[in-house]
Amino acid sequence: MKNDLIFQLTxxxxxxxxxxxxxxxxxxxxxxEFLALIGASGAGKSSLLRMFxxxxxxxxxxxxxxxxxIDTDIQSLRMNVGILFQNxxxxxxxxxxxxxxxxxxxxxxxxxxxxxxxxxxxxVGLNNIELKQNAKDLSGGEQQRxxxxxxxxxxxxxxxxxxxxxxxxxxxxxxxxxxxxxLRLELQLTVIAVSHDHLLMRxxxxxxxxxxxxxxVGDGSFEVLDREQALEKAGLLESEITDEx
Numbered sequence: 620m621k622n623d624l625i626f627q628l629t630x631x632x633x634x635x636x637x638x639x640x641x642x643x644x645x646x647x648x649x650x651x652e653f654l655a656l657i658g659a660s661g662a663g664k665s666s667l668l669r670m671f672x673x674x675x676x677x678x679x680x681x682x683x684x685x686x687x688x689i690d691t692d693i694q695s696l697r698m699n700v701g702i703l704f705q706n707x708x709x710x711x712x713x714x715x716x717x718x719x720x721x722x723x724x725x726x727x728x729x730x731x732x733x734x735x736x737x738x739x740x741x742x743v744g745l746n747n748i749e750l751k752q753n754a755k756d757l758s759g760g761e762q763q764r765x766x767x768x769x770x771x772x773x774x775x776x777x778x779x780x781x782x783x784x785x786x787x788x789x790x791x792x793x794x795x796x797x798x799x800x801x802l803r804l805e806l807q808l809t810v811i812a813v814s815h816d817h818l819l820m821r822x823x824x825x826x827x828x829x830x831x832x833x834x835x836v837g838d839g840s841f842e843v844l845d846r847e848q849a850l851e852k853a854g855l856l857e858s859e860i861t862d863e864x
Contacts, residue, residue, distance in 0.1 A: 623650035624686065625777060625809050626671060631680035633666055633833075640666050642833045644680070650776070653803060653810045655820040658830035658853070667830070668813045671779055672700040701770030705782040707762040714740070714757075715750035717765055721772040739768040744798060760791045764798070771802070778803070780812035784819070792816070796823055829853055 626648040633641040641663045648654060656664040669675045670682055673693050682689040684696055710717050718736045733750060740748055743764040748757070754765060763783060770778065778799065784792035800823050803810050814820050820827075821841050829837030829849055837849035844850060 624648075625650055625652075625684065627681075627683045627686075629681045629683075631667075631670070631677045631682060633663070633670075633675070634678045640833055641677070644835060646828060646835065646838060648809060648811065650809055651803070651807055653800065653823055653825045654812070655824035655827045656811065656813045656830065657817065657820065657827055661832075662830040663833045664813045664830050665781060668779055668781055668811060671777065671811060672697050672702055674702075698773040699775050700777040700779060701773060701775040702779040702781060703763065703766055703770065703783040705785050707759075707766035707783075709754045709757070709762045709765060712754060713750060714748055714752050714754050714765060717754045718750075718769050718772060721769045736772075739772050740765075742771055742802070743768045760787055760795065763787070763795055767795075767799070771806075775808065777809045777811065780810065780814070782814055785815060792819060793822075799823075 624647060628644050628646055631641060631644040632639070644667065656667060658664045666675065670677060670689075671684075673689055673696055676690070684700070689696060710720060715733070715736060718739060736750055740746070740750075745761060745764050745768065748761065748765075754762070757765060780799070784795050787795065796819060799810065802808060810823075812820065812824065825840065827837065827839065827841055827844055828835055829844060831853040836853050837844045837847065839847075
């Protein structure tokens, strides 16, 4: 889907407290891609991810979403660009109240039908969860699925993953990622992921952007980066891949 441009980053740089975090970042993201951002601790990958739904802004350069500046309509942007965090955002209250926190429902809560909310739970495999249940009583994996269901209610075009499986055991992590990839294909979502789990990302990511000290030092499939020994050149061995704030 190379003709369907979602994001374009042009000369994007980020400085925090006079420290250079990202420098002259240029790339495009197209509809339906599964893109992984990888790099050693401090490479800037998490800082870059947060820019895609305006949780932070570049010091210099421009980011566009669907050919419009990303800051044009932040409320609309965040409904179209959902994000899953390392620790799932689950509010005090029922499962239903958590789902109703989605932006799509804020203007039409009275018209919301329970069967629509139940469908969103079924989409993420929470078939046996009741709307009246206390969301805080759910397991870690169930809470992550609930957060995903709430995001999907907005019918997003893009899903950002900020280490969403790092607090789960390997079996649960793979189950969540299998689900996300299945939904990506079914709903034609674009997925941009940061993960410390190099091997896990190899199962799903079609494209990888490799960051080192705030610069892009590789852009391609894992196979291409392996042939170019890009990970080794970036000082990034599998055992050294860690996340950064």
